[in-house]
Amino acid sequence: MSLRTILRKELLWSRHRALALLFVLVLLPAAFAGASVFFQSTLPKDAPVAVVVEDDAVSGAEYDVVAASFRLFSKPVRYDSEARALRDLERETVYAVVSVPPDLGDPAVDRVNMTVTIDGDMTPYREPSGALVSVVSATMNRQLDTRVVVDREVRGEERKLASYLLPSFLQILVFTFAFAYLPYNLASEEAVLDRLRVETSLDAVVAGKLLFFTGLLAVPLLVFHGLGLGLGYGVNLLAPGAILAYGLTFLACGAIATAVTFASGFGTTGRLLNVLVLFAFLGFSGLVYPAGFFSPLRRGVVRLMPTHYAMVVVRGTTLRDLPPAEFGTWLGGVALFALAALVPLKLAMIAYERGT
Amino acid sequence: MAGREATDGDGLPDIPRLDPGAVAPIRVEGLRKRYGNVLALAGVDLTVEPGAFHCLVGPNGSGKTTLLRTLLGLVEPSAGEVSVPDARLGTAFQRPSHYDQLTVADNLDVFGALADADAAWAETVLARLGLDVVRDRIAGELSGGYSRKLDLALALQKAPAYLLLDEPLGELDDVTKLRLLEFLGAYRDAGHGVVISTHNLGQFASYVDHLTIVHDGAVLLDTPRESLDVPDGELQELYVERILSAASESDGEG
Numbered sequence: 001m002s003l004r005t006i007l008r009k010e011l012l013w014s015r016h017r018a019l020a021l022l023f024v025l026v027l028l029p030a031a032f033a034g035a036s037v038f039f040q041s042t043l044p045k046d047a048p049v050a051v052v053v054e055d056d057a058v059s060g061a062e063y064d065v066v067a068a069s070f071r072l073f074s075k076p077v078r079y080d081s082e083a084r085a086l087r088d089l090e091r092e093t094v095y096a097v098v099s100v101p102p103d104l105g106d107p108a109v110d111r112v113n114m115t116v117t118i119d120g121d122m123t124p125y126r127e128p129s130g131a132l133v134s135v136v137s138a139t140m141n142r143q144l145d146t147r148v149v150v151d152r153e154v155r156g157e158e159r160k161l162a163s164y165l166l167p168s169f170l171q172i173l174v175f176t177f178a179f180a181y182l183p184y185n186l187a188s189e190e191a192v193l194d195r196l197r198v199e200t201s202l203d204a205v206v207a208g209k210l211l212f213f214t215g216l217l218a219v220p221l222l223v224f225h226g227l228g229l230g231l232g233y234g235v236n237l238l239a240p241g242a243i244l245a246y247g248l249t250f251l252a253c254g255a256i257a258t259a260v261t262f263a264s265g266f267g268t269t270g271r272l273l274n275v276l277v278l279f280a281f282l283g284f285s286g287l288v289y290p291a292g293f294f295s296p297l298r299r300g301v302v303r304l305m306p307t308h309y310a311m312v313v314v315r316g317t318t319l320r321d322l323p324p325a326e327f328g329t330w331l332g333g334v335a336l337f338a339l340a341a342l343v344p345l346k347l348a349m350i351a352y353e354r355g356t
Numbered sequence: 357m358a359g360r361e362a363t364d365g366d367g368l369p370d371i372p373r374l375d376p377g378a379v380a381p382i383r384v385e386g387l388r389k390r391y392g393n394v395l396a397l398a399g400v401d402l403t404v405e406p407g408a409f410h411c412l413v414g415p416n417g418s419g420k421t422t423l424l425r426t427l428l429g430l431v432e433p434s435a436g437e438v439s440v441p442d443a444r445l446g447t448a449f450q451r452p453s454h455y456d457q458l459t460v461a462d463n464l465d466v467f468g469a470l471a472d473a474d475a476a477w478a479e480t481v482l483a484r485l486g487l488d489v490v491r492d493r494i495a496g497e498l499s500g501g502y503s504r505k506l507d508l509a510l511a512l513q514k515a516p517a518y519l520l521l522d523e524p525l526g527e528l529d530d531v532t533k534l535r536l537l538e539f540l541g542a543y544r545d546a547g548h549g550v551v552i553s554t555h556n557l558g559q560f561a562s563y564v565d566h567l568t569i570v571h572d573g574a575v576l577l578d579t580p581r582e583s584l585d586v587p588d589g590e591l592q593e594l595y596v597e598r599i600l601s602a603a604s605e606s607d608g609e610g
Contacts, residue, residue: 188457195453195510198428198445199470354432 020268031276035283037297044128046299047292049074049116050085050094057102066100066114069139073132075292089117089155090320091327092290092312095125096132104146111147114140120156121319123164124289159319163233167318168287170224170237171311174217174246175285178253179278182213183261183271190266202349210254214247221246241317241324241331245310248334252306253281255341262348265355286311306337372477372515374547376407379517380441382427382549387436389422389573396422398573399436404551405566406441406517409544413557413595414570420553421450423570424522427551444471446516448507450523456496460487460506463495464513471514478513484539485509486532500527508536518549525559537563558592569595571602 014021049070053063067076077094079085085097097117103109116136118129129152137150186209196205225237236242257274264270284298285307291299302308309330316322324331382404389397396419404410404427412420425431426438428447454463460482468478482488485505490498495506504527511519519540525533541563544550552560557567567584569577576598586594 189455191451191453192455194425194428194430194449195447195467195507196470197430198447199467353430 017268020272023269023272028272028276031279035279037295044095044125044290044293045073046075046296047073047096047125047128047290048077048094049132050079050088050097051076052079052082052085052097052099054080054082054099055102058100059105062102062104063100065104065140065143066098069136069143070098070132072139073128073135086117086155089119090316090322091330092122092286092315095119095122095290095292096129098136104144104148107145109146111149113149113151115151115153117153117155119320120154120158121164121315122290123159123161124293126154126158156320160233162231163228163235164319165288166224166228166233166235167237167242167314168311170220170246171249171285171287171307171314172282173220174250175253175278175281175307177213177217177220178250179257179274179281182209182254183257183274185209185213186258186261187266187271197353202353206258206345206349210251210258213254214250217246217250235318236321237318239317239321239324241322241327242314244324244331245313245317245327245334248331248338249307249310252334252338252341255338255345259341259345259348262345262352265352281305281307284308306334310334371480371543371546371548372474374407374515374517376405376547376549379406379549380439381405382441382518382551383437383439384423384427385437385439387423387426387438388434389419389426389431390434396573397426397433400570400573400575402568402575402578404518404549406549407544407547408549408565409541409560409563410549410551410566410568411557411560411564412551412553412568412570413555414576415555415599418570419573420570421522422573424520424551424553427520441517444514444516445518445520446511446514447520448504448511448522448524450526452503452507454495454503454506454510457494459492459494460498460502460509461491463506464509467510468513473513474515477515478509481509481512485512486535501529501532504528505532505536512543516548518551519543520551520553522553523555524552525554525556533559556592557595558589561588561591564591567591567595569598571599572606576602 051063051067051070063078067078070076074096082097082099085094088094089097095118098114101112101114104112116129116133118125133150133152137148140148140150193202193205196202221237221243228235228237256277260270260274260277264273284301284305286302286305291302291308313324313327313330313334316327317324384400384402387397387400387402388395400419400423402423412423414420422431426433427440428445429440455466458466464478464482468475482491485508487502487505487509490502495503498506504524508521508524511521525536528536537560540550544563544565554560557564564581566580567577568575584591584594
């Protein structure tokens, strides 16, 4: 029976593709299922919030009351300077800033005003911050004799989700370009590599490929920028800091993807592994939801990802028009990450050359 | 030596002449290459003289391709010495090795620039190999024969002192094979070394200056053609006999 023969052929095929099948049917599903632990809750229950104590008149007990009232839906972090707290708000290190007013615990004072400041460009935090203010207000009024009025102040204009997402979508494209298109393009030219190695060097070939594709990013960058302008989003995707962050992200990810491609000898396993790495970068770079969302575990992982800092630089420079110098350290870190990614790339190329 | 007819007379520009005395030979001493448990080359000694037509012949899996790739610097030896003169090497592999998405002309342009090739000579190669008619075709859409010719053109366009070819006549029709052989003979006659890796010695019999038979990663016979007292038509037979004899000795030892 022909169907039986064909099924037998599929079985024989699968015996010779055990590693790839193991990857597709076991490792990939396990990774997806396992990744769900990073998204345990939809509310940012431990997003860092700056609690500023600028006035010496604020007692330790008063700070503790404020910090405790924030603890239910966030992670309070003590700051001694409002300017520093606001700078960290711009850098997405904290998502809200609250100043502890003096006389909070003084029963002689009838009413105290407290302000929770959020950034208008941090669209995903707008609604959670409203809930946060309600909870904090209720908690403090329950605990204190003084009536506490908690106001929410938005710095800058309240940005719409559509324009907030524009730089994120471009970063998603950068990742996809690096982990899907670049390896595909390399694989399509695998047959030429031997000739190229005779005529020049693999280093020159790979360097040329990475630089050319980095340059090609200028096209989608201009398309996104043009569309953003046309739609009236007020997002400057041509900000130098953003261009640098996108370019460095591509170089780093492209180097990783190329390393995987060479290490796998241009095999299916390498292509699948690159897809897995792509998903990891998409899930843990804080592209849409900032680091404090979903779970402490996810926040921990996101804060370790250099691409998260690249995304913060992109948002800061495109949405808030901050100068790139504001993010000098982080851009330096992303550049170091790109340089470090060249090490596995070089090792994979050496292994490839020895193995052919 | 057979096949030393004039390089002129076909209406095409001459092949640039090279003084073989000005080029050092390729030398291989005690070359070993191991891939895991497989010993691909088991101590090969070899000298390839400039200006000679050198055939590396052996059955599939004998190690001749590994030897050729080692000469090209594509394979790192496990042991032994490989001395390749500081001269231009040109190569064509068994598999097509060009950019499929580019046209024939674009491929020649890219690799010509990498090799700093002379434009006039590159045009000559194109014409001599009959590639000028497909100059603007996408390389990935070429027939097997044209695809192989393109690889040869890429190898030739820098006028290499040594031309190293792995099974160069595969997929070619008989007329094209004949023309290509004539061209390779003329190229040798102009002072360039031609190294052919093949399992079909008969096709090259009338051009061979030096013969190396490789079997199980070792050199079974390494001799100038003139020392073999057999006509061209019996060279393939001689090779097959040597291989069968070596195989039966191996079986006997086994």
